[in-house]
Each structure stands twice: as C-alpha cells, then as structure tokens.
Amino acid sequence: MPVLPRIAEYADELTAIRRDFHQHPEIGFEEVRTSAKVAELLKSWGVDEVHTGIGKTGVVGIIYGKKPGRSIGLRADMDALPMDELTNLPYASKNPGRFHGCGHDGHTTMLLGAARYLAETRNFAGRAVVIFQPAEEGLGGARAMLTDGLFEKFPCDEVYGIHNNPLAEPNKVGVKPGTAMAGASFFDITVQGVGSHGAMPHQARDPIVVATSLVQNLQTIVSRNVEPLKPAVLSVTQIHSGSAYNVVPDKAAIAGTIRYFDDGVKELIHNRVRQLCAGFAQSYGVEVSVDIREIFSVLVNDEACSKAYLEAAADIVGEENISETNDLMTGSEDFADMLKAVPGAYCTLGHKGTVPLHNPAFIFDDDMLPVGASIMARIVERRLPL
Secondary structure (H helix, E strand, C coil), X not given: CCCCHHXXXXXXXXXXXXHHHHHCCCCCCCCHHHHHHHHHHHHHCCXXXXXXXXXXXXXXXEEECCEEEEEEEEEEXXXXXXXCCCCCCCCCCCCCCCEXXXXXXXXHHHXXXXXXXXXXXXXXXXXXXXXXXXXXXXXXXXXXXXXXXHHHHCCCCEEEEEEEECCCCCXXXXXXXXXXXXXXXXXXXXXXXECEECCCHHHCECHHHHHHHHHHHHCHHXXXXXXXXXXXXXXXXXXXXXXXXXXXXXXXXXXXEEEECCHHHHHHHHHHHHHHHHHHHHHHCCEEEEEEEEEEXXXXXXXXXXXXXXXXXXXXXXXXXXXXXXXXXXXXXXXXXXXXXXXXXXXXXXXXXXXXXXXXXXXXXXXXXXXXXXXXXXXXXXXXCC
C-alpha cells in the first residue's frame, strides 16, 4: 500500500506543524514550547493519556487499541542544534544560535502524524506508546527519560525509532540488524603549565607544546593499539589556548570524541588516553587532567524487530525500496539506551536533498512526513494485529 490514505489527507497540516517547529527551535532540555505544542496536539486528537515532564521536557502519549494486548513504543527526538541556520527559507529559525539541522522537527512531526492516525483508527490490539524525547544531541535525553521511569510507568514490549537521511534516495528505508551505530564518549583534557613572556619561553612550561604533541600521540591509539578489525574513531575537535601574541599561556585545553562498537575497545581507548596524559605530565613537568564521559551507548537493533520494521515499511514504500544493510555507522544516537532496555529497531528514511545533516544549509524534505508517519503507524498495526 502507499502512504496511508488518512495520513495523506492531512499531509499539508503536518508540513505546517513541522515548519512551525523549525521556526522555533529549542536545544536539549529547553524544549518548553515544543513539548507544550506536542502535548496540546495529542490531546486535541483524542490521545487517551498525555504525560509531560518525563525526563524534564519529554512527553509520552498512550493510545489504546480496540482490544487489549501488548504495547509498542514509537519514539522521536525534539531538540535542535546550537548552531545558526543559513538556508534563507521563509520559515527559517527565529532563534539565533538554534537550528533544526538534524531533522528532529521532522521526526517529531512524523510521530505526531502517526499518533493522530492511530487515535482515529485504533486498528490494533493493545497500546501504542508515543515517546517524544528531549536532548538527543549529546545531552542524555534518553537516559533522563529512563531515569524518570519511562518503561516502568509506560511499559513497552518493543520500541521503534526513525531518522531522516538526505544522502539516500527518497523513500529508501534501511535497517542494520544487530550492532548498527557507534557508542560515543566525549573527552576534555586540560594541560596546566607555567606561563611566561613570549620572548622568554625558557621561563615557561609551555602548555601549547605539550597539547600539540599530545594531539599527535592521541592519533596513534586507533592506528597502533586497537585491533584493525575492530572499527574505532578518535577525533580531537577543539584546542584552546592563549590570548596574546607575546604571552606564553599557562593553560591549554583539548576536547574531542571517541567512537566504538565494542565496550572492550571503549575501555582500551579510555585507558590509553589517560596513560598518555599521565606520561606527558611526567615528561614535561606539567599537570594534565582528563575527563572522559560516555555519552552514547552502542546501538543494537533486535534481529526480529528489524525484520518486522522492514516488512512494515515495505507496505508503505514497496519491497523495492527497503534494504537490510551491513554497514556500520560511526555516528551515534541515544535511542541506543532505550534499545538496551526494550528490544526494538531504528531505521533510516531517505529524502530529497544533497546537504548533509548538521550543516547550516541543511533543508528537510517535507514530502517524507506522511511517509514516515505511515511507516510508524504501520509497525503498530502489524505488531499488534486485531
């Protein structure tokens, strides 16, 4: 079947909702306006229960089917990125330094579209639990909802998520069963040296020399310590030091990210970062402090749920547009934490566009809204048959 006919009837309304979210982006745990609008819409469409304040700004809706049965969770993220938008769209962000550059405004809208359809039709046996999550972009929104008792208060037998993909052909749905997306850690390293006049560097213990040498050595961890058949990434993404041309500063800061698909690899890299920092501190006679934080778990899709997700997607986009991929993604997604608690799967849906995610010129394709909404509604109907 194509896009579900009822969802197609209100596709224009979904576009208007998505563009409203786009104009008013809010970053993690600040989604006050967004979550209020989500709750208001769910109530107006007859969703049976609407709960707010889950994980600070998260929203959960409960929709009951025509008969009792199991519970299926559907999840979307709501937060924007802390960056400026450079699209010149008529509905561009009105909030400086805030931009829906990852498509979360679309994810939220697709789930709203699915919730409206399920509340109207109720052609399933059991419960649909629609989960609108805050703070996906590295701030721990999924963990916050779980800490608030998400699946204790609203039990789910399975849970499903979706992400737009501007680098895939429109309406192409992909799922990687098993290990699919990388876990991620963030690190901050501070080198505390001794400053001096720039003309008298012998009086200093130059933190810039230490920091730049340390950056080069950090790159050897993946190439020389991690087994070649176990993918990993270590990227230094920030270096900050100094404030004048003629001053050797007393401090330098380094920050970056680590990606991995294996917890053993994670521990190895964390340990090697700390060992290198300790060695540099002793060698140069400076203090080097290290803070490493695990931000995202490795995302693992349940095999059976992955197959079921593709079958549901095939009902909407056709067998020719679904694929089971073997490709790992070094990007991370905190839906992984929900999948550690409840079996489920996470798929990608292609759409028009050539600009990648997290780019200030990224443009979401509104044509995919009814497609994504239909896929999410269909997985409920398939997994909870009457």
